[in-house]
Amino acid sequence: MSQFLANHMKTMKPYTPGHQPKKGEYIKLNTNENPFPPPPEVSEIMSESAKSLHLYSDTNCKLLTDTFAEHYQISPESVIFANGSDEILAFCYMAFCDSDKGMCFPSISYGFYPVYADLFNIDGKKIPLNPDLTISPDHYFNQDHHIVIANPNAPTGIALTLSQIEEILVHNPKNVVIIDEAYVHFGGESAMKLTETYQNLIVCGTFSKSRNLAGGRLGYAVAHPSLLADLNLVKFSFNPYNVNTLTQALGVASIKNDRYFQHCTQSVVKTRRYFIDSFDKLGFHTLPSCANFIFTKHHDRDGAFLFEKLKEHKILVRHFDQEPINQYLRITIGTQEEMAVVVQKMTQILEENHA
Amino acid sequence: MSQFLANHMKTMKPYTPGHQPKKGEYIKLNTNENPFPPPPEVSEIMSESAKSLHLYSDTNCKLLTDTFAEHYQISPESVIFANGSDEILAFCYMAFCDSDKGMCFPSISYGFYPVYADLFNIDGKKIPLNPDLTISPDHYFNQDHHIVIANPNAPTGIALTLSQIEEILVHNPKNVVIIDEAYVHFGGESAMKLTETYQNLIVCGTFSKSRNLAGGRLGYAVAHPSLLADLNLVKFSFNPYNVNTLTQALGVASIKNDRYFQHCTQSVVKTRRYFIDSFDKLGFHTLPSCANFIFTKHHDRDGAFLFEKLKEHKILVRHFDQEPINQYLRITIGTQEEMAVVVQKMTQILEENHA
Numbered sequence: 001m002s003q004f005l006a007n008h009m010k011t012m013k014p015y016t017p018g019h020q021p022k023k024g025e026y027i028k029l030n031t032n033e034n035p036f037p038p039p040p041e042v043s044e045i046m047s048e049s050a051k052s053l054h055l056y057s058d059t060n061c062k063l064l065t066d067t068f069a070e071h072y073q074i075s076p077e078s079v080i081f082a083n084g085s086d087e088i089l090a091f092c093y094m095a096f097c098d099s100d101k102g103m104c105f106p107s108i109s110y111g112f113y114p115v116y117a118d119l120f121n122i123d124g125k126k127i128p129l130n131p132d133l134t135i136s137p138d139h140y141f142n143q144d145h146h147i148v149i150a151n152p153n154a155p156t157g158i159a160l161t162l163s164q165i166e167e168i169l170v171h172n173p174k175n176v177v178i179i180d181e182a183y184v185h186f187g188g189e190s191a192m193k194l195t196e197t198y199q200n201l202i203v204c205g206t207f208s209k210s211r212n213l214a215g216g217r218l219g220y221a222v223a224h225p226s227l228l229a230d231l232n233l234v235k236f237s238f239n240p241y242n243v244n245t246l247t248q249a250l251g252v253a254s255i256k257n258d259r260y261f262q263h264c265t266q267s268v269v270k271t272r273r274y275f276i277d278s279f280d281k282l283g284f285h286t287l288p289s290c291a292n293f294i295f296t297k298h299h300d301r302d303g304a305f306l307f308e309k310l311k312e313h314k315i316l317v318r319h320f321d322q323e324p325i326n327q328y329l330r331i332t333i334g335t336q337e338e339m340a341v342v343v344q345k346m347t348q349i350l351e352e353n354h355a
Numbered sequence: 356m357s358q359f360l361a362n363h364m365k366t367m368k369p370y371t372p373g374h375q376p377k378k379g380e381y382i383k384l385n386t387n388e389n390p391f392p393p394p395p396e397v398s399e400i401m402s403e404s405a406k407s408l409h410l411y412s413d414t415n416c417k418l419l420t421d422t423f424a425e426h427y428q429i430s431p432e433s434v435i436f437a438n439g440s441d442e443i444l445a446f447c448y449m450a451f452c453d454s455d456k457g458m459c460f461p462s463i464s465y466g467f468y469p470v471y472a473d474l475f476n477i478d479g480k481k482i483p484l485n486p487d488l489t490i491s492p493d494h495y496f497n498q499d500h501h502i503v504i505a506n507p508n509a510p511t512g513i514a515l516t517l518s519q520i521e522e523i524l525v526h527n528p529k530n531v532v533i534i535d536e537a538y539v540h541f542g543g544e545s546a547m548k549l550t551e552t553y554q555n556l557i558v559c560g561t562f563s564k565s566r567n568l569a570g571g572r573l574g575y576a577v578a579h580p581s582l583l584a585d586l587n588l589v590k591f592s593f594n595p596y597n598v599n600t601l602t603q604a605l606g607v608a609s610i611k612n613d614r615y616f617q618h619c620t621q622s623v624v625k626t627r628r629y630f631i632d633s634f635d636k637l638g639f640h641t642l643p644s645c646a647n648f649i650f651t652k653h654h655d656r657d658g659a660f661l662f663e664k665l666k667e668h669k670i671l672v673r674h675f676d677q678e679p680i681n682q683y684l685r686i687t688i689g690t691q692e693e694m695a696v697v698v699q700k701m702t703q704i705l706e707e708n709h710a
Contacts, residue, residue: 002581004501004531004555005588006453014591017414023407034409042408046401046601053397053570053605054389056563059372083438086594094474098361119449119592146359176359200359208411215408215600226357233360236369237474239441245570246401246601250408 008121015115018318026316027341029332032154032183032293034212036267036335039260042253049249057245059236064243064251068220071255072192077225080232081251083242085182085206085219089148090116091234092202092221096146096176097122104145106135108325110154110180129156133287133295133325137164141171148178152188155320155330157289159188169198176227178202185210185265186272187290192222199224202231209292210265211254218243218251268292272333278343282350293332295325298350303327306349313345363476370470373673381671382696384687387509387538387648389567391622391690394615397608404604412600414591419598419606423575426610427547432580435587436606438597440537440561440574443586444503445471446593447557447576450585451501451531452477459500461490463680465509465535484511488642488650488680492519496526503533507543510675510685512644514543524553531582533557540565540620541627542645547577554579557586564647565620566609573598573606623647627688633698637705648687650680653705658682661704668700 001010018031061081069076082088093116097103102123105113117124127139133156140147147168152159169177177200179191184205192203207218221231235242254261272294276286279296286296297303303326307319310329318330333339356365373386416436424431437443448471452458457478460468472479482494488511495502502523507514524532532555534546539560547558562573576586590597609616627649631641634651641651652658658681662674665684673685688694 001588002554002579002585004451004582005585006449006451007455008453009450009585009588012588012592014588015595017411017591017595020411020413028410031411033411036409037406038408043402043405046405047398050398050401050605051392053393054391054567055383056372056375056386056388056569057572058375083594083599084596086596090593094361095364096359096361098363100362115592119589199357212409214411214596217412217596217599224357227359230357230360230364233356233364233367233369234474236372237367237470238445239438240370240372241439241441241569241572244438244572244599244602247599250405 012118013115015112019316021316026314027334027338028316029334029338029342030316030318032209032291032332033214034209034264034268034292035333035338036212036264038212038250039253039257041257042250045249045253046246049246053245057241057243057248059240061243061248064248067252067255071258074192074195074222075225078195078228079220079222080228080235081243082219082221082235083239084208084217085180085204086112087242088204088219088221089178089180091231091238092148092176092178093117093120093122094234094238095230102145103148104140104143105148106153108133108156110150113148134158135160137167140168143172143175146176146178147172148180150180150182151191152183152290154183154291155293155318155325155328156287156295157183157291157293158287159290162189162191162194165191166194169194169201172200176200176202178204181205182209183291186268186292195223199226202227207251207254211261212264213250213254216247216250218247268333271336271339274336275333275339275343279346282343282346293330295328295330297327297329301350301353303329309349309353310342310345313349315342315345367473368470370467374671376671381669382689382693383671384689384693384697385671385673387564387646387687388569389564389619389623389647390688390693391567391619393567393605394608394612396612397605400604400608401601404601408600412596412598412603414595416598416603419603422607422610429547429550429577430580433550433583434575434577435583435590436598437574437576437590439563439572440535440559441467442597443559443574443576444533444535446586446589447503447531447533448472448475448477449589449593457500458503459495459498460503461508463488463511465505468503489513490515492522495523498527498530501531501533502527503535505535505537506546507538507645509538509646510648510673510680510683511642511650512538512646512648513642514645517544517546517549520546521549524549524556527555531555531557533559536560537564538646541623541647550578554581557582562606562609566616567619568605568609571602571605573602623688626691626694629691630688630694630698634701637698637701648685650683650685652682652684656705656708658684664704664708665697665700668704670697670700
């Protein structure tokens with residue numbers, strides 16, 4: 001820390017990204033990446049796009065916007081893109097929060113929600129989950145804060161229904177409600193269409209998970225044009241060129257190859273079913289997941305212990321040393337082959353370490 | 356604007372990016388892009404990098420950091436990368452400014468400096484240029500604000516010397532001094548080495564101009580590790596994955612091909628000399644440029660008029676309708692062939708429109 005750091009930054013605790021080991025060192029199931037590479041045609045598209053990189057990227061992401069809008073049958077005026085959905089979330093905090101009005105979110109959820117509250121020096125209010133780690137919509141009624149909820153939630157994987165989200169929207173006419181759909185394509189229901197009815201709704205999402213592009217950094221928000229205008233005001237006051245030329249082309253390619261997208265997401269869902277069943281048989285209780293990860297705990301073995309044991313076996317998952325989730329492991333769904341290895345190694349760990 | 360926009364955002368005036376016409380419609384000399392494409396090997400590198408995009412990018416940009424540090428002979432602990440130097444600048448405002456201490460900058464300079472002051476709701480103090488559009492270092496002595504200066508300045512193209520920058524540093528022990536070197540490789544002197552001596556100096560730069568990568572979005576800051584720690588605190592609290600995998604690989608490729616870099620920057624400098632000489636003969640007065648653009652006015656023809664006439668001839672340059680620079684045109688240096696066309700068209704415009 002230097003002597004120049006602004007006062008409100010001095011207690012700032014940054015976000016901790018998941019550990020990124022050297023390639024091939026681990027079966028890497030700790031950061032909810034897609035086990036499948038992007039569609040093969042992107043290699044040639046990148047090779048071609050590279051030739052015009054001396055020119056600025058399109059600040060309006062026009063081709064990407066039109067392609068996305070057509071695919072999801074929404075208006076091109078109701079979508080904006082950013083450098084990952086993290087940047088979308090940051091833009092929301094910057095546009096709508098101030099010392100008079102902060103942001104509220106589930107007490108157990110994506111780690112960035114409280115970090116942004118600290119960074120932008122606004123009130124971040126944590127709303128506890130139920131004892132079964134579900135979210136109660138009525139806890140969010142008539143808030144004095146804006147609201148951000150991950151749906152499905154992370155790290156639980158549990159999803160709200162669209163009618164539960166509508167209840168929250170109806171009971172918050174004076175607040176912006178942000179539904180973060182990072183994992184929606186693995187079993188949740190998108191609230192995107194509700195943006196046509198509710199002018200206080202922002203649906204955000206990412207190409208990092210279901211669209212195989214974590215390293216490409218592309219996020220989006222869909223909302224009523226009046227909210228979009230606010231987000232664009234922030235974008236054009238912060239970094240108008242936030243989505244580079246290559247990433248725009250990646251986004252277009254991903255949307256166009258819907259067959260590949262469906263193949264990858266369905267493979268993950270199928271493997272998730274196999275994996276939950278196998279872990280059930282080993283004595284695990286797994287929350288009902290609508291995401292590309294599961295959140296699971298063993299009936300009598302310690303979460304931190306199992307995390308370390310898996311790591312010894314070169315399998316990297318995520319463990320949060322925090323009540324009330326410190327007995328759980330968050331395990332990303334990899335390929336069928338990878339998950340079979342996890343089942344085999346876990347069987348071995350449990351046999352070798354009787355309770 | 357929605358009903359939800361935060362109060363301090365309601366008067367926000369965003370940055371206006373230069374007009375981006377359809378490809379081939381104009382000779383495009385309005386946004387200071389490099390006329391030469393990136394080095395040819397990046398096509399294959401992009402094609403290869405695309406295959407691992409399902410995995411997250413390296414938040415520490417390790418290979419890029421090591422390559423950059425070795426090339427410029429600085430410590431890897433003293434450089435950070437971001438999504439363009441715009442994001443670096445934003446990080447600086449976020450780290451060091453608050454209601455107690457704002458940022459000061461030249462009254463005529465990069466348009467984003469006052470925009471960030473508004474966005475982050477801090478005081479932005481404009482320090483007038485001299486009547487000849489140069490910067491007086493002593494105007495920046497013992498400020499009660501942090502300081503950001505573009506060197507060479509934009510849109511004038513005029514550079515400060517390193518000893519002038521040192522004077523500013525010595526007279527501001529309590530302030531961070533940011534030297535924005537977006538255009539330094541076209542004739543300025545980099546202050547990068549001064550970061551070893553001055554713990555209040557941040558030197559930032561971009562791969563958009565001299566490194567042919569405007570569409571790739573890569574910026575950097577070099578500073579003492581204590582200041583770097585502050586910028587990293589912001590980065591990891593805002594968007595740890597801000598530099599995507601492809602852009603990191605582009606940066607490495609650009610630094611490695613120094614011969615191409617030298618060829619491109621030297622071509623621009625050579626063409627700039629030709630172009631200034633030619634415009635001199637047509638009755639223009641051009642400020643001494645150390646950048647890949649010139650700032651020029653005609654002795655008796657109106658700036659806005661010439662801007663419009665060039666546009667009719669399908670040549671796009673930049674004109675700022677603002678005192679005291681409204682008689683000037685900012686013209687990016689393109690290829691020798693493009694600039695010869697500009698000279699020919701301007702000759703024609705002046706002949707057809709006698710004063």
